[in-house]
Amino acid sequence: MKILLIGEYNSCHYTLKEGLEALNHEVLVVGMGDGFKKRLVDLNLKLYFRTGFSSIIKKIIFRVFRIDIASVLTQIQFNRHKSKFKNFDIVQLINENSFLTVSKTEIALLSFIFKHNPNVFLLSCGTDYISVNYAYLKKFRYSILTPYFENRVSKKDFQHILMRIEKPYKNLHDFVYQNIKGIIASDLDYHIPLIDNPKYLGLVPNPIQIKKLKKIDLDVSGKIVIFHGINRENYFKKGNDIFDAALHIIKQKHGHLIKIITVESLPYNEYITKFDEAHILLDQVYAYDQGFNALEAMAKGKVVFTGAEQEWLDYYHLKEDTVAINALPDAQKIAEKLEWLLLNPDKLLEISNNAREFVEKHHNYIDSAKLYLEKWQSKI
Structure with a gap:
């Protein structure tokens, strides 16, 4: 056709x-x-x-x-x-x-x-x-x-x-x-x-063009890298202000365990490689499901904070915190999830593998x- x-x-x-x-x-x-x-x-x-x-x-x-x-x-x-x-x-x-x-x-x-x-x-x-x-x-x-x-x-x-x-x-x-x-x-x-x-x-x-997105195995032996990509035009719409507040909390408490990378309004060809070294990617808050950026990051094996609400879990028959992390509109709760991952790096590896498999299966x-x-x- x-x-x-x-x-x-x-x-x-x-x-x-x-x-x-x-x-x-x-x-x-x-x-x-x-x-x-x-x-x-x-x-x-x-x-x-x-x-x-x-x-x-x-x-x-x-x-x-x-x-x-x-x-x-x-x-x-x-x-x-x-x-x-x-x-x-x-x-x-x-x-x-x-x-x-x-x-x-x-x-x-x-x-x-x-x-x-x-x-x-x-x-x-x-x-x-x-x-x-x-x-x-x-x-x-x-x-x-x-x-x-x-x-x-x-x-x-x-x-x-x-x-x-x-x-x-x-x-x-x-x-x-x-x-x-x-x-x-x-x-x-x-x-x-x-x-x-x-x-x-x-x-x-x-x-998702899965063949073009190679999974990057996570190395959790050193600092955990958190990537925050900001679209300045949609700063509040995407909840970037809440992510910023959560990062401030986690930096105060566990700054020695993390490296934070923040970028703003990058063209796609630059953005898609900027988060390659990251373990965790902060995508968006006000969503029930993942958009394109989150899915591409998940395909690369990143642990993504994004829309992963109960409706999404029910639709795909998943358990909470196994494929993606639901980013609630609450900086303290996001910081607590980040802390949980920092103190349990084995979970990063598990979610990374599950995320790639999920995109391969459903997207x-x-x-x-x-x-x-x-x-x-x-x-x-």
Whole structure:
């Protein structure tokens, strides 16, 4: 089949492409490379006016003319490549807002996609109306909106998330849902809000290219290395402030046993090797399941503090603290888990092996590709 994958978060779509190509399908990935991460795509639509002085110019233009100049430039690029977006057997959007434009522009771009491709599907991955609304209604025990509810950030700081439930993006959500054949979730954080949704086709675990990620055996004879990768734009959303507080606690108590590596907003090709010497990786707090970064680290045999909630344990029939460490939104509890690992280094070795085996078993990119094909074909 001829398949078009639109948008990219980490390497979800590009890794899916590799799995589909291994099954003899023709695949094109169109996207922005996920911002500063510079992830690989086949057709790169550049993002303009996103950071620094250019973002100030963008705000001024919008304030004066009510025009989002970044969206205009994305639409120009889209129009330049229009002929490449027609006549696919399957199209999948990574998100309701795959082109990262304002809702009016997004609807215009998607109208072309829907008109020229009969089978369009949506992946629930990243913030969208349903997942954000579910969090806003406090149906999760904690969520990416917890820092906002606890007044640790302002509404302005979290506007990039909260806008997903405002009228323009609700209109975009409704438009997308009227035109898609079905929706798939990439992990439990998106699966849970979609349960009982009539267009929901189920969860397909994130595809990981296991062959490219060599497991690194841990040496626990010296200092234990803890890696903390920070995405400055999502500092509070990912719970990096809580990790920082936990690291301060553990450093005060066991500083002689550890080495801490902290990096910020690195491109993917640099990030993926920066944590090679680490035993422990601090990924994110406000999640029930693992995202792409956590899974790639687990594939390398790292002990990852991430989403590993009871719902995830039940779904995969696992026991707590055997594959990944659930990073609760509590610095003291995270510090206690870190201390437990420092004082029981044999557990690091055990979890490291289990993590690699888990990714091999449940996130193999070819198995994921087969599941996507199965779900797409059920609605064609």
